[in-house]
Amino acid sequence: MYAQGLIGADAATTEDAAFLERFQARIDAEEKIEPNDPMPAGYRKTLIRQIGQHAHSEIVGMLPEGNWITRAPSLRRKAALLAKVQDEGGHGLYLYAAAETLGVTRDQMTEELLSGKAKYSSIFNYPTPTWADIGAIGWLVDGAAIMNQIPLCRCSYGPYARAMIRVCKEESFHQRQGYEIMMTLARGAPAQKDMAQDALNRWWWPSLVMFGPPDSDSVHGDQSMAWKIKRFTNDELRRKFINATVPQAEFIDLTVPDPDLRWNDDTQSYEHGPIDWDEFWRVVKGHGQMNRDRIAARRKAWEDGAWVRDAAVAHGEKRRTRHTAALAAE
Amino acid sequence: MTDQPAFLELLLRLGDDCLVLGHRLSEWCGHAPMLEEDLSMPNMALDLIGQARSIYTRAGEVEGKGRSEDDLAYLRADREYRNLLLVERPNGDFAHTMLRQFYYAAFMEPYWREAVASSDAALAGIAGKAVKEIGYHVRHAGEWVIRLGDGTEESARRMAVAVDALHPYTGELFAVDGVTDAMAAAGVAPDPSALRPEWDATIDTIFADAGLRRPEVAYPQLGGRQGCHGEEFGFLLAELQYMQRAYPAMTW
Ligand SMILES: [Fe+2]
Numbered sequence: 001m002y003a004q005g006l007i008g009a010d011a012a013t014t015e016d017a018a019f020l021e022r023f024q025a026r027i028d029a030e031e032k033i034e035p036n037d038p039m040p041a042g043y044r045k046t047l048i049r050q051i052g053q054h055a056h057s058e059i060v061g062m063l064p065e066g067n068w069i070t071r072a073p074s075l076r077r078k079a080a081l082l083a084k085v086q087d088e089g090g091h092g093l094y095l096y097a098a099a100e101t102l103g104v105t106r107d108q109m110t111e112e113l114l115s116g117k118a119k120y121s122s123i124f125n126y127p128t129p130t131w132a133d134i135g136a137i138g139w140l141v142d143g144a145a146i147m148n149q150i151p152l153c154r155c156s157y158g159p160y161a162r163a164m165i166r167v168c169k170e171e172s173f174h175q176r177q178g179y180e181i182m183m184t185l186a187r188g189a190p191a192q193k194d195m196a197q198d199a200l201n202r203w204w205w206p207s208l209v210m211f212g213p214p215d216s217d218s219v220h221g222d223q224s225m226a227w228k229i230k231r232f233t234n235d236e237l238r239r240k241f242i243n244a245t246v247p248q249a250e251f252i253d254l255t256v257p258d259p260d261l262r263w264n265d266d267t268q269s270y271e272h273g274p275i276d277w278d279e280f281w282r283v284v285k286g287h288g289q290m291n292r293d294r295i296a297a298r299r300k301a302w303e304d305g306a307w308v309r310d311a312a313v314a315h316g317e318k319r320r321t322r323h324t325a326a327l328a329a330e
Numbered sequence: 331m332t333d334q335p336a337f338l339e340l341l342l343r344l345g346d347d348c349l350v351l352g353h354r355l356s357e358w359c360g361h362a363p364m365l366e367e368d369l370s371m372p373n374m375a376l377d378l379i380g381q382a383r384s385i386y387t388r389a390g391e392v393e394g395k396g397r398s399e400d401d402l403a404y405l406r407a408d409r410e411y412r413n414l415l416l417v418e419r420p421n422g423d424f425a426h427t428m429l430r431q432f433y434y435a436a437f438m439e440p441y442w443r444e445a446v447a448s449s450d451a452a453l454a455g456i457a458g459k460a461v462k463e464i465g466y467h468v469r470h471a472g473e474w475v476i477r478l479g480d481g482t483e484e485s486a487r488r489m490a491v492a493v494d495a496l497h498p499y500t501g502e503l504f505a506v507d508g509v510t511d512a513m514a515a516a517g518v519a520p521d522p523s524a525l526r527p528e529w530d531a532t533i534d535t536i537f538a539d540a541g542l543r544r545p546e547v548a549y550p551q552l553g554g555r556q557g558c559h560g561e562e563f564g565f566l567l568a569e570l571q572y573m574q575r576a577y578p579a580m581t582w
C-alpha cells in the first residue's frame with residue numbers, strides 16, 4: 001500500500017518562465033525526470049511530500065495488519081500475513097530510497113512522521129478488531145492502493161515510477177489474497193459470514209476516502225496533473241475502484257453498505273451516496289480512533305531502537321579504525 | 331518406521347521449536363529498531379513457520395490419525411507442546427532476541443546438515459531446505475551479537491545481560507533421552523549431544539569478536555521437552571490458539 005490522494009502539498013515554485021517552459025516540454029514529451037536533472041523547486045517539494053507520505057503509509061500500515069500475525073487462524077494464513085506485512089516494509093524501503101534521490105534522508109522523514117508534520121494514509125487510523133479486517137484490508141485497501149498506484153508507474157519522476165512498478169505487482173497479489181480471505185469467510189459458517197460483512201461495513205467508506213477529497217475541492221490537483229505526477233483525478237480513481245469492487249462484493253454475497261449505490265446505464269458506472277468528508281478531515285487532522293496509538297507505536301519502536309542503531313554505527317567505526325590500524329602495521 | 335512413537339515425539343519437538351520461535355520473532359513485526367530488521371525478523375519467522383508446517387504435516391502422517399498441520403499447531407494443551415524452553419523465552423530487548431536466535435540457529439545448522447542424510451526421506455527433504463535457511467539465521471543473528479557486543483557501552487551491557495539470562499537454557503539443546511537415542515540409532519536424526527563441540531566453537535568464534543564470554547552453567551534449565559513450560563508460555567498459546575478455540579472446526 002498505499003498512496004492516498006496527496007494531502008496538502010505546496011507546489012509553489014520560483015523559477016523563471018523559460019526554465020518552467022523547458023521543463024514542461026520534457027514532461028509533455030513523456031521524458032522521465034531523473035535525480036540529477038534540473039527541476040522546479042515546487043516539483044521537487046511535491047514529490048518529496050508525496051513519496052514521503054506514501055512511504056510512511058507503508059510503514060504505519062504494518063501495524064494494523066501486524067496486529068493479527070500472532071493470532072492468524074491457520075499456519076497458511078499466518079505465513080501469508082507475515083509475508084504481506086514484510087512486503088509492505090519492503091515498499092517503505094524502496095520509497096524512502098526514491099525520496100532520498102530528491103535530497104532528503106530517511107531519518108529526516110522519520111522525524112517528520114513522528115512529530116506529526118508528515119502525513120500518512122488516513123485509512124490506518126482505523127482499528128483491526130477481527131480477523132476479517134485482514135481480508136477487508138487486503139481486498140479494499142490494497143485494492144484502492146492499486147488504483148492509485150498503477151498510474152504512478154508512469155509518473156514523470158523516474159525513481160518513483162520504477163519503485164511503483166515493483167510495488168504494484170505485490171499489491172495486486174495482496175488484493176487477491178485479501179479477497180480470497182473474504183470469500184472463505186463469506187462461504188463459511190454464519191459467524192464467519194457475519195465477521196466478513198461487519199468488516200466490509202467498517203472499511204468501505206474509509207477505503208473510498210483513500211482517493212482524497214472530491215475534485216471540486218482539490219486545490220493542488222492541477223499542477224500535479226500538469227507535471228504528470230498524477231494522471232487521474234481523485235474522483236476518477238474513486239469511480240474506477242467502486243466499479244471494480246462492487247461486483248466482487250456481489251459475487252461473494254456481501255452487501256456494500258451504501259443504500260444509495262446505483263448503477264447508471266448512461267455513464268456505465270456506479271453512483272455512490274454522500275461521503276462524510278468531515279469524518280475524513282477529522283481523521284487526517286489526528287482525531288481518528290487509532291491516530292495516537294499508531295504514532296505512539298512508531299515512536300516507541302524508534303526510541304527503543306536508538307541504542308541498537310547507535311551500536312551498529314559505533315561498531316562500524318571501530319571496525320574501520322581497526323582495519324586501518326592493521327593495514328598500517330603491515 | 332520401527333519406533334513410531336519416538337519418531338512422532340521427535341517431530342513434535344522439532345515442529346514446536348520452529349513454531350514457537352517463529353511466533354516470538356513475529357511479535358516484533360512493525361516494532362523493530364530499524365526498517366531493515368522489520369524485514370529480516372519476519373523473514374526468519376517465515377522460514378521457521380514454513381519448517382513447522384512441513385514437520386507437522388510429516389508428524390500427522392506418522393501418527394496416522396488424520397491430524398493436520400493446524401490440528402497439531404493449534405489444538406494441543408500446554409503440556410503437550412515439546413519445544414525447548416529457550417525458544418519460548420520472551421523477546422526482551424533486541425539483544426535477547428538476536429542472542430536467542432543465534433543460540434538456536436547455531437545448533438540447528440549442524441543438526442539439519444546431518445539430518446539431510448536421514449533414513450526418513452521426508453525429514454531428509456525438510457532438512458535440505460531448512461539447512462540453507464538456518465545458515466542465514468546464524469550469520470544474521472551472529473553479526474548482531476558482534477555488533478551489539480562490540481558497539482557501545484550500553485549495547486555491550488545489554489548483550490552481557492542477555493548472555494546471563496539465556497545461557498542457562500542452552501543445555502537443553504543437547505539433552506538426550508530414549509527418543510533421541512532411538513532416533514540416532516535408527517539413522518533418523520543426529521544425536522544432539524554430539525553437536526555440542528561444533529556449537530561451542532561457533533559461539534566462541536562469535537563471542538571472541540563480540541567481546542563476550544561463554545559462561546559456565548552449573549544448573550541448566552530443562553523441561554520443555556517434557557512439556558514443563560514457563561509461565562509466559564500459556565499467554566503465547568492463548569494468543570496463538572485464540573481463533574481456533576473461539577471458532578472451532580471452521581475453515582479459514
Ligand atoms: Fe504496499
Ligand SMILES: [Fe+2]
Binds near residue numbers: 001142
Ligand atoms: Fe499491500
